[in-house]
Amino acid sequence: MRDVDLERVRALPLFCGCTDETFRTLTTGAFLQRFPAGTTLLLEGDQVDFLYVLLDGMVELEGTWNDRETTLAVLRPVSTFILAAVVLDADGLMSAQTVERSDILMISGAAIRRVMSQDAGFAVAVAQEMAGCYRGLVRTLKNQKLRGGLERLANYLITQRLRQGGGATFELPHEKRVLASLLGMTPENLSRSLASLADYGVEVHGPSVTITRPAVLERLAKPDPLIDNHQPVTDALTGQAQQERWPLPDRGIRAA
Amino acid sequence: MRDVDLERVRALPLFCGCTDETFRTLTTGAFLQRFPAGTTLLLEGDQVDFLYVLLDGMVELEGTWNDRETTLAVLRPVSTFILAAVVLDADGLMSAQTVERSDILMISGAAIRRVMSQDAGFAVAVAQEMAGCYRGLVRTLKNQKLRGGLERLANYLITQRLRQGGGATFELPHEKRVLASLLGMTPENLSRSLASLADYGVEVHGPSVTITRPAVLERLAKPDPLIDNHQPVTDALTGQAQQERWPLPDRGIRAA
DNA sequence: GTCGCGCCTTGATTTGCATCAAGACGGCTC
DNA sequence: GAGCCGTCTTGATGCAAATCAAGGCGCGAC
Numbered sequence: 001m002r003d004v005d006l007e008r009v010r011a012l013p014l015f016c017g018c019t020d021e022t023f024r025t026l027t028t029g030a031f032l033q034r035f036p037a038g039t040t041l042l043l044e045g046d047q048v049d050f051l052y053v054l055l056d057g058m059v060e061l062e063g064t065w066n067d068r069e070t071t072l073a074v075l076r077p078v079s080t081f082i083l084a085a086v087v088l089d090a091d092g093l094m095s096a097q098t099v100e101r102s103d104i105l106m107i108s109g110a111a112i113r114r115v116m117s118q119d120a121g122f123a124v125a126v127a128q129e130m131a132g133c134y135r136g137l138v139r140t141l142k143n144q145k146l147r148g149g150l151e152r153l154a155n156y157l158i159t160q161r162l163r164q165g166g167g168a169t170f171e172l173p174h175e176k177r178v179l180a181s182l183l184g185m186t187p188e189n190l191s192r193s194l195a196s197l198a199d200y201g202v203e204v205h206g207p208s209v210t211i212t213r214p215a216v217l218e219r220l221a222k223p224d225p226l227i228d229n230h231q232p233v234t235d236a237l238t239g240q241a242q243q244e245r246w247p248l249p250d251r252g253i254r255a256a
Numbered sequence: 257m258r259d260v261d262l263e264r265v266r267a268l269p270l271f272c273g274c275t276d277e278t279f280r281t282l283t284t285g286a287f288l289q290r291f292p293a294g295t296t297l298l299l300e301g302d303q304v305d306f307l308y309v310l311l312d313g314m315v316e317l318e319g320t321w322n323d324r325e326t327t328l329a330v331l332r333p334v335s336t337f338i339l340a341a342v343v344l345d346a347d348g349l350m351s352a353q354t355v356e357r358s359d360i361l362m363i364s365g366a367a368i369r370r371v372m373s374q375d376a377g378f379a380v381a382v383a384q385e386m387a388g389c390y391r392g393l394v395r396t397l398k399n400q401k402l403r404g405g406l407e408r409l410a411n412y413l414i415t416q417r418l419r420q421g422g423g424a425t426f427e428l429p430h431e432k433r434v435l436a437s438l439l440g441m442t443p444e445n446l447s448r449s450l451a452s453l454a455d456y457g458v459e460v461h462g463p464s465v466t467i468t469r470p471a472v473l474e475r476l477a478k479p480d481p482l483i484d485n486h487q488p489v490t491d492a493l494t495g496q497a498q499q500e501r502w503p504l505p506d507r508g509i510r511a512a
Numbered sequence: 513g514t515c516g517c518g519c520c521t522t523g524a525t526t527t528g529c530a531t532c533a534a535g536a537c538g539g540c541t542c
Numbered sequence: 543g544a545g546c547c548g549t550c551t552t553g554a555t556g557c558a559a560a561t562c563a564a565g566g567c568g569c570g571a572c
Contacts, residue, residue: 044482063394065402066478072397084387084394088500093394093482116380123379124372130386131340137393138319138340138349141328144400145440146321149559176520184401186560191521206520222322226300226349244344405529432550442530447551462550 001032001105005055008078009105012053014129018122022115030107035098042096048085050106054078057102060178061094071181072140074099074174083129086112099174132244142227149185153193154221155228156183157202161211162230169210257288257361261311264334265361268309270385274378278371286363297352297360304341304348306362310334313358316434317350327437328396330355330430339385342368355430388500398483405441409449410477411484412439413458417467418486425466 009015015023044064059075072094075081085092086109116123143152164170172179180190194204200220201213211217265271271279300320315331328350331337341348342365372379399408420426436446450460456476457469467473
């Protein structure tokens with residue numbers, strides 16, 4: 001495994017608080033693998049033996065029931081996934097497959113569980129990461145239960161705009177059918193909803209979206225910091241916990 | 257605080273792995289309080305200063321947006337809540353209110369965060385509890401996105417039957433309007449859905465439900481271990497992590 | 513180039529669910 | 543007891559979303 005990759009992993013919130021020894025223990029048994037697009041990494045119900053760390057590419061997490069299928073999340077580097085199943089040594093509740101060719105680091109789950117009880121700093125980092133993932137899901141569930149399809153889409157666009165720098169034009173990060181599934185609607189309905197957002201200043205050309213009147217769109221979307229995480233995504237902030245900690249600077253002051 | 261209450265807390269998965277010193281640190285600063293029914297313990301967006309432990313009574317967790325409201329969970333003793341916000345020192349994403357008169361132990365969040373980095377056993381327990389909560393939410397989200405209202409209700413009834421001993425007759429644990437909100441439907445629709453389940457051998461008299469032909473109901477509900485957690489609730493198994501660990505007996509053997 | 517195959521879009525139709533409205537029932541106060 | 547309020551039920555209606563169906567478009571294979 002290349003040093004540059006090791007450093008990227010070491011910089012993850014999940015690993016930056018652990019001891020060198022812990023990190024060495026975890027990475028010596030680990031291996032980095034490259035998967036082509038469309039590879040199924042993990043099937044719902046499978047025993048989970050590894051923690052996965054996405055270093056490059058894109059991964060989709062999905063759930064199925066009764067021949068239906070839904071996208072639960074789409075991951076970008078650098079992210080870890082199925083940590084919860086690893087912590088509890090339980091079966092995975094979702095499937096994972098690559099969307100693009102992806103570089104993925106696989107770390108022994110047994111090693112992670114072993115090391116947690118020896119390195120409190122690492123255990124704390126795992127707890128924080130899990131808490132961040134949990135809060136992300138709470139947001140998703142509220143989004144799903146409280147908003148209608150058009151509102152979910154409008155808020156998604158607003159969030160994307162901010163995450164991609166806040167300019168008027170940005171790119172949809174996935175295929176539209178994936179986006180539809182993520183938003184809990186059919187591709188047909190996503191298409192229609194995008195069309196009807198033209199009235200609110202949204203122009204769509206293929207994967208490129210331009211929001212001409214943000215204020216108008218916001219009046220429809222009613223974004224809410226308790227549902228939408230508008231944190232800008234920077235290189236410095238990876239991992240679910242960090243994303244949930246924002247905006248914590250002033251909290252730190254309050255607590256001090 | 258009474259010794260008998262202290263012991264119940266000590267026996268929680270979250271606390272039974274920590275040192276005596278950790279436990280003493282956490283509980284000396286804590287206080288037990290009794291709240292009447294309908295008390296709001298915590299409002300969405302509030303800063304969270306305490307970990308709450310429900311010792312007696314019933315608590316509802318809810319989320320709101322744009323004058324809409326949805327129930328995210330209903331808790332029974334002994335449960336902890338808002339652990340994620342405590343771990344990350346973040347604002348709460350949901351409101352909490354008592355449904356019945358409730359005895360609730362409040363433990364300093366700052367103390368919890370402090371103690372985590374000193375007691376690896378405790379930090380591991382927190383990580384496991386968070387992982388269990390996370391997996392519970394994944395199940396909820398799949399339930400919500402993949403199934404229709406009638407299917408959610410049918411599966412809810414099957415789960416309740418098992419949790420209450422598996423007899424043909426059992427009781428709905430909450431008011432029907434709360435149940436409706438939990439299942440993501442209106443009270444009107446819950447009423448109609450219950451009525452239409454008569455065709456599948458479900459008899460309802462007030463809060464009491466009888467399932468006369470479980471096989472027929474299951475053919476409609478198609479329960480799935482990756483969505484429905486059919487673990488029987490016993491006194492020995494409290495806490496989200498433990499509930500997610502079942503059925504682990506044979507996993508232990510495989511791993512050995 | 514031409515074919516074929518996904519993806520996306522658009523339209524027509526049906527279904528599921530929310531909403532609106534009214535009434536039944538039980539528990540409560542006075 | 544009468545009156546009231548909240549819960550639950552039932553029916554009528556309207557809207558949102560899924561489904562079904564057809565066609566356009568981009569792109570790679572050959």
